[in-house]
């Protein structure tokens with residue numbers, strides 16, 4: 258497809274302005290599912306900390322002289338920066354220079370579209386099918402660039418006090434302005450690291466309940482629970498046939514795979530959460546062809 262028009266490019270940014278929620282893990286596993294389907298997929302690590310890059314074993318690339326900044330600001334060919342992983346996804350690594358790059362971006366004209374114009378569009382024009390971005394964990398030019406580059410976002414939330422508040426702030430301060438001016442689709446707001454069952458009141462259940470009540474249409478199928486089911490769970494006079502176990506669940510296979518620098522499918526192809534990553538990949542495919 259031609260990338261010259263300003264409408265959504267194929268792929269997704271995984272973003273939340275908070276750390277430790279599973280952005281990198283989810284981005285990696287979505288990229289893996291897209292690649293598994295035969296799509297040429299680029300995973301961009303846009304987090305200054307470069308956790309994804311170093312987890313995947315590319316510490317040297319994180320420190321190298323030629324880096325994302327050269328493509329982003331100076332117009333170098335981004336394809337030259339790509340690394341081929343063992344699981345078929347091409348990685349565009351983060352860099353220890355990203356902090357400086359973010360500062361330099363502030364002085365650039367059209368700073369918000371640099372990633373789109375200088376990195377994502379050239380990659381799509383070179384024949385890559387999808388781009389998945391592990392977005393920066395904090396607010397700034399790089400984070401805005403991630404959302405504007407693809408105009409599609411998946412937002413992970415974990416069971417933690419203030420999660421929904423954080424999401425509301427992100428929508429108000431970052432997503433809504435981009436949505437109104439350029440266009441931005443929320444493909445999913447996905448719970449992650451869900452451990453407890455839904456029959457007891459705890460942060461896991463609270464997150465699922467609030468997400469379904471307030472953000473129902475953005476909740477992916479695997480995490481949808483009808484509000485009536487929660488009411489029935491609390492009503493002694495009603496029986497609930499099966500207690501829902503919404504995903505994405507916490508699984509040691511997921512974290513061990515990440516520690517060893519691979520998607521969960523390469524570590525344990527029977528992990529019961531792989532279909533959930535496949536569902537997120539479905540949403541990316543559907544919305545990229547829309």
Ligand SMILES: Nc1ncnc2c1ncn2[C@@H]1O[C@H](COP(=O)(O)OP(=O)(O)OP(=O)(O)O)[C@@H](O)[C@H]1O
Pocket residue numbers: 275276277278279280281282283304306308394449450451505506507508509511512513515516
């Ligand atoms: N569903 C899950 N089950 C088990 N472990 C998980 C799951 N999701 C994420 N993790 C683990 O939680 C930790 C944080 O996840 P991750 O690094 O992907 O989050 P992040 O939002 O990218 O964080 P950071 O802000 O540090 O970049 C990692 O050790 C990861 O392996």
Ligand SMILES: [Mg+2]
Pocket residue numbers: 280281282304308309391
């Ligand atoms: Mg990360």
